[in-house]
Amino acid sequence: MSQTNHLMHLYMQSRVMMSAVDPHTISGAVGRKDCHMLGLHWPELLIIVSLGVLLFGSKKLPELSRSIGKGIVEFKKSVSGASSDEKLPPPKE
Template identity: 45%
Template sequence: MRQAVFRGGIGAPEIILILAVVVLLFGAKKLPELARGSGRALRIFKAETKGLIDDEDEATPKPIQAREAEQESPAEAERRADTAD
């Protein structure tokens, strides 16, 4: 019997039972307030983790090869100078 529960996962009867217990514990009036608070917490968490990821991207130095690729080669500088004249 124990394997049947794990093999099938959580079905509709189990979810209904869990929701009924939650309503009994917290009351119907508190549920929207709890959901609102959870939503705010998730939004704040998401914004903070995005900020941390952005900070890491800015803090990591570019590889040397990328910096060299960004620099202009002498031949390109000479060509640009010739076309400007």
């Protein structure tokens, strides 16, 4: 077995061992990005979105998403601002 084939075999073996799903579903996964967000698949994401629409309504959901996004941006700004304050030299007297 050539070194390339051996490495490919080890890679596929590790993918099968790490996978919690049927090994046949990852056989074509070489060279392809996994598009699962937080381990959720399309049916789970569809259920979550449907529940969001039912709970908050289709008009309120974009506003809620926008406010969550703004909150995340503000949080990131405050975290990066705190780290940039630490890098400044102390004031000279």
